[in-house]
Amino acid sequence: MRVEHLVTSGTFSLDGGTWDVDNNVWIVGDDREVLVIDAAHDADAIAAAVGDRTVLAVVCTHAHDDHVNAAPALADRTGAPILLHPDDRVLWDRTHPDRKPDGDLADGQVLTVAGTALTVLHTPGHAPGAVCLHAPDLGVVFTGDTLFQGGPGATGRSFSDFPTIVDSIRDKLLALPPRTVVRTGHGDSSTIGDEAPHLDEWIARGH
Template identity: 40%
Template sequence: MRNVDARIDQVVTTGKVTLDDEEYEVENNTYIVGDDDEVIVIDPAHDADAVLKAVGEREVMAVICTDGNEHKLSTVLEVAAAGEEDEENWAPIALHRGDRLLWRDYFGRLARDEEDEEDAEALRSLEPDIWLEDGGVFEIAGTQLEIVHTPGHTPGSVCVISEQLGVLFSGDTLHRGRPGSIGGVYEDLRKQLNSIGALLTPLPKDLRVLPGQGDETTVGDEDARWETWGALAADGEGR
């Protein structure tokens, strides 16, 4: 069995996200998991150049989007291409099928703004290369990345667990001290809270949580807070 050679690099980017006609300034954590040769990129956002600078000369083997909101999709093509002109050499892009509508909406908007009809049609017909499924596993540099479907923030939100690295990449499902959100807006908070509870309960309390926004935390710290978040849903703060 191979030794675990993987390490985690983090890139923080900032940009604007429009949600229901409201614009929010969002800081995003991108995680690059791999060794000196190959990596998987989790949630590139806002600034493809910054992400690719951190990737360096390493080969991008896959790009995982933990949800289909626009800031998670805005750089996926550039990062998947990683400077390769031939699309046959691009890394596969992975998204849960529950966010297919978000994907189609985003690339449909790009197609409407495209003057070249051939390019517009290519954008309209674009699909993820991999549909993520609960329990699906990626392998990189001797470590496994397991997909857990956590609907609520979006229908297709997922988290990624690596037992070998001792981390949970929680995307925008879970942030430090609160359920994940964009600008404090929740799509389906009750479902999101149920997903968080089911996610955290069986995991080791000392497992590191690396969220899509903000500072890292641990499973134990967030599990202890989880029951208090029910008041958010009771107060009607979820949409």
């Protein structure tokens, strides 16, 4: 059982703006089966990293276009279902109006790959249907754009809210063991223990 990391590049568009971005794609599993977390930008590169392993699901931490733009192509190529929290359909439909996700994610739901459980944590704020995936046996939480090294994800655009993301981080993420490694949607990883002491600073500056 292992966590593999791929960086893909493309753009993120919302509210009339477009930005160049590098995204973290996480592949979790073993030599037989995997979950793909956030199929960003490049279905070919992700499929190459997966190889001949079975993709049990393409899991979306949220539906901003840079995190889901390669999801349908990867799903079609692998036969895997796309899983998304239903509160993010408003964002998904802007990118893929003619392709629905195949299944819903829900708070407390458990996804299993290679005998390892990942628990879905609904963490709205960056997006209404944002989720994180906690794998306690691996000591890892995949946070998408909810928590980064240095603070919360951005909340300055449509469908986002700063007090909501702070509540999500405080209630769902900072309750995890301090040694839990934070695997983010962009940039470097961190740990819960490294981020937890700074919560009051984030609130004070309205990060």
